[in-house]
Amino acid sequence: MSGSGTKDHAALAKEFNKDEERVDWHDGALWWIRQKRDRSANQTPQWEELREAASSIKNHLLSNLHGYLLQFEDNLKKNGIQVHWAEDATEHNEIVYSILKAKEIDQMVKSKSMLTEECGLNEYLAERGIDVINSDLGEYIQQLDEEPPSHIVLPCIHKRKEEIGEIFHEHLGTEKGLSDPTLLTRVARQHLRNVFLTRRAALTGVNFAVAETGEYVVCTNEGNADMGAHLSEVQIASMGIEKLIPEKKHLGVFLRLLARSAIGQPITIYSSHYKKPRKGQEMHLILVDAGRTRQLSRVDFRDSLKCIKCGGCMNTCPVYRKSGGLSYHNTISGPIGAILAPNIDMKEHADLPFASTLCGSCSNVCPVKIPIHDQLYKWRQVIVKEGYAANTKALSMKAMAWTLSSPDAYKTAGRAGRWFLKHLSFTVNNKLNPWYKQRDMPEVPKESFDEWYAKNKDKEKND
Amino acid sequence: MTTGLFIPCYVNQFYPGAAIATLRLLQKLGVEVTYPAGQTCCGQPMANSGFEHLTQGCDTLFIEHFSSFDYIVCPSASCVLHIKQHLHSHKHQEQATLIRSRVYELVEFLTDVLKTDKLQARFPHKVGIHQSCHGLRGLHLGKMSELVGPKFSKQEQLLNMVDGLELISIDRPDECCGFGGTFCVAEEAVSVKMGKDRVTDHTKNGAEYITSADLSCLMHLEGILNRNKSAVKVIHIAEILNSTL
Numbered sequence: 037m038s039g040s041g042t043k044d045h046a047a048l049a050k051e052f053n054k055d056e057e058r059v060d061w062h063d064g065a066l067w068w069i070r071q072k073r074d075r076s077a078n079q080t081p082q083w084e085e086l087r088e089a090a091s092s093i094k095n096h097l098l099s100n101l102h103g104y105l106l107q108f109e110d111n112l113k114k115n116g117i118q119v120h121w122a123e124d125a126t127e128h129n130e131i132v133y134s135i136l137k138a139k140e141i142d143q144m145v146k147s148k149s150m151l152t153e154e155c156g157l158n159e160y161l162a163e164r165g166i167d168v169i170n171s172d173l174g175e176y177i178q179q180l181d182e183e184p185p186s187h188i189v190l191p192c193i194h195k196r197k198e199e200i201g202e203i204f205h206e207h208l209g210t211e212k213g214l215s216d217p218t219l220l221t222r223v224a225r226q227h228l229r230n231v232f233l234t235r236r237a238a239l240t241g242v243n244f245a246v247a248e249t250g251e252y253v254v255c256t257n258e259g260n261a262d263m264g265a266h267l268s269e270v271q272i273a274s275m276g277i278e279k280l281i282p283e284k285k286h287l288g289v290f291l292r293l294l295a296r297s298a299i300g301q302p303i304t305i306y307s308s309h310y311k312k313p314r315k316g317q318e319m320h321l322i323l324v325d326a327g328r329t330r331q332l333s334r335v336d337f338r339d340s341l342k343c344i345k346c347g348g349c350m351n352t353c354p355v356y357r358k359s360g361g362l363s364y365h366n367t368i369s370g371p372i373g374a375i376l377a378p379n380i381d382m383k384e385h386a387d388l389p390f391a392s393t394l395c396g397s398c399s400n401v402c403p404v405k406i407p408i409h410d411q412l413y414k415w416r417q418v419i420v421k422e423g424y425a426a427n428t429k430a431l432s433m434k435a436m437a438w439t440l441s442s443p444d445a446y447k448t449a450g451r452a453g454r455w456f457l458k459h460l461s462f463t464v465n466n467k468l469n470p471w472y473k474q475r476d477m478p479e480v481p482k483e484s485f486d487e488w489y490a491k492n493k494d495k496e497k498n499d
Numbered sequence: 500m501t502t503g504l505f506i507p508c509y510v511n512q513f514y515p516g517a518a519i520a521t522l523r524l525l526q527k528l529g530v531e532v533t534y535p536a537g538q539t540c541c542g543q544p545m546a547n548s549g550f551e552h553l554t555q556g557c558d559t560l561f562i563e564h565f566s567s568f569d570y571i572v573c574p575s576a577s578c579v580l581h582i583k584q585h586l587h588s589h590k591h592q593e594q595a596t597l598i599r600s601r602v603y604e605l606v607e608f609l610t611d612v613l614k615t616d617k618l619q620a621r622f623p624h625k626v627g628i629h630q631s632c633h634g635l636r637g638l639h640l641g642k643m644s645e646l647v648g649p650k651f652s653k654q655e656q657l658l659n660m661v662d663g664l665e666l667i668s669i670d671r672p673d674e675c676c677g678f679g680g681t682f683c684v685a686e687e688a689v690s691v692k693m694g695k696d697r698v699t700d701h702t703k704n705g706a707e708y709i710t711s712a713d714l715s716c717l718m719h720l721e722g723i724l725n726r727n728k729s730a731v732k733v734i735h736i737a738e739i740l741n742s743t744l
Contacts, residue, residue: 046685046686046687046688046689049686049688049689050687050688053688053689053692059692074644074645077647083647084646084647084648352645354674354675354677354693355677355686355689355693358692358693358696359686390549390681390685390686391686392679392682393675393678393679393680394547394632394679395675395679396636396637397632397636397645397673397675399636400636400643400646413546413547416547416548416549417546417549417552420550420552421549421552425549429548430550433545433548433550433553434553436544436545437542437545437550437553437556437557439539440508440539440540440545440556440557441539441555441556441557441559441560442539443536443537443539446539446540469684470685471683471684471687471722473687474687474723474726475691475719475722475723475725475726476721476722476725476726478513478514478718478721478722479513480513481513481514481515481516483515484511484512484515485506485515485518485519486511486536487515488515488518489522489534493534
């Protein structure tokens with residue numbers, strides 16, 4: 037689902053930065069959400085304790101995942117929900133297809149589900165003659181524009197209202213130049229209402245699944261998951277196995293954190309609990325692994341599975357804000373995407389852990405306290421050891437390590453200043469030096485501190 | 500009490516003024532400082548690029564130079580954080596662990612160890628603080644905007660003791676400048692944009708100087724200021740605290 041060809045984050049970010057005014061607008065929109073999140077966190081008593089509690093519950097869950105999954109399966113079955121297990125994306129897609137085919141359904145409505153994006157479900161079903169419509173407004177816009185979502189909570193945050201007006205004009209026949217958000221939303225609603233009324237099958241994602249009761253919770257602001265589910269004769273839910281929580285009471289912790297961390301809202305407008313099929317309705321739940329157990333086995337990275345997909349790390353990340361979600365060429369972008377993606381395909385995503393300054397803001401906003409920036413650092417070590425770093429970089433690093441390991445070599449190199457300037461930028465020629473393109477080089481002083489100290493140390497002591 | 504002065508490689512080569520100010524400031528405050536000859540680098544440039552396995556030479560040198568001191572003080576938050584988190588040694592792990600607990604960034608050494616409450620410094624200028632991420636989120640030199648809790652700033656605490664200095668407020672007080680080690684060249688476009696936005700935040704709010712506990716951030720911001728022929732200057736916090744202008 038990259039849609040970006042072979043370009044890496046740096047190249048895609050460079051393209052995004054060609055339009056500085058747009059970067060400022062994108063940065064400002066997300067910073068505004070980050071500020072809303074701050075206000076909301078500060079108004080919540082015991083915010084930091086809530087984060088700690090959420091982190092502990094998820095840690096416990098991950099350490100006892102096997103037992104909780106079996107308990108969940110058992111309770112789902114008791115509730116009359118059919119349970120499926122998928123090892124990977126292909127298996128997941130095949131299961132969805134087989135459910136629809138058995139009922140001869142060729143149209144489905146889907147609420148937001150990053151997992152099905154990750155699995156490429158829409159494309160898979162389209163190839164088999166099944167039409168899927170994304171009902172989350174942002175995802176709907178992205179689908180019309182044939183572009184993947186750029187943000188897990190705000191799929192089209194990179195698009196301006198005028199651009200959305202243009203897409204609606206082209207695909208939904210609205211008047212050219214219409215860009216009023218209320219009017220555009222009204223048009224989308226009319227189209228989607230018709231979709232909801234005519235689709236026999238609805239697929240939703242899952243925010244939280246409760247092992248204790250065999251129910252699952254879907255959080256939306258638009259009510260689109262409910263509209264689809266309530267009118268469907270076949271209801272399917274797809275979830276990664278890490279979305280489980282042990283008990284229903286734990287929702288009190290997670291629901292308080294989710295929307296506040298995501299967009300600074302006390303709670304999502306709809307937090308819908310699904311537990312039993314209606315009379316005449318079929319309910320299916322697909323539990324998907326797709327690399328999650330592999331991540332669980334990586335001691336340094338298992339924590340990443342605590343993620344509740346609030347997108348808070350994206351909103352706060354200055355690199356994300358100034359490079360756009362699509363430059364991460366992965367369904368899940370931003371800092372969390374950069375620590376999840378290398379587990380799926382290390383070569384394809386070798387660039388992502390480097391698309392960060394390791395500033396640490398992501399770890400601070402994370403409602404489940406994933407040490408995201410520490411994991412970015414650790415992924416860098418793994419990626420280099422596995423041989424996915426460029427050879428030129430490895431050579432220059434070796435030269436640097438050699439010089440810095442020897443005081444004499446360092447002194448000789450440093451005195452001229454040239455070695456240092458050269459290795460600071462990892463290039464040999466100033467014309468090709470990426471530092472110099474938009475920044476002046478630091479001036480080389482007439483003497484280093486070492487040289488000054490050698491001359492002055494006795495005098496200094498006497499002062 | 501023995502105190503070793505750790506001057507990072509790039510400060511040694513490009514910003515000797517900050518190193519001299521650090522030495523003099525500590526001496527002024529009655530600390531007997533030793534500067535061990537032959538020190539090079541903490542190894543962070545390699546480690547942050549994914550080459551931590553190549554830093555053993557730097558680690559060994561660091562342990563050789565600094566294991567005998569009660570305190571190690573350095574005018575660079577980033578390098579201190581690297582030592583605190585990553586210094587290791589196959590042969591002398593005990594010494595490495597001890598050093599990790601004894602290394603201090605200059606500001607925190609003043610506020611937490613020396614408990615400095617008075618400075619003979621004068622700097623009659625409008626100054627904006629650039630919070631380095633490693634200083635703020637790594638060493639906790641101040642309250643981080645993402646966390647809920649009481650406000651504090653060790654840098655402000657010291658700068659408020661400087662005669663004539665006026666601290667300016669900026670719109671995003673702890674946003675990253677985009678230096679990020681090799682990030683500054685590998686992700687040139689984003690790095691520069693982040694730096695430009697930090698510079699603008701300070702200049703539009705009236706700063707004459709941008710100060711920080713990290714010169715790597717300042718080197719990046721200075722590159723942008725100078726390229727744009729700005730009159731605004733960068734200055735390491737040690738130079739302000741040692742200033743007698």
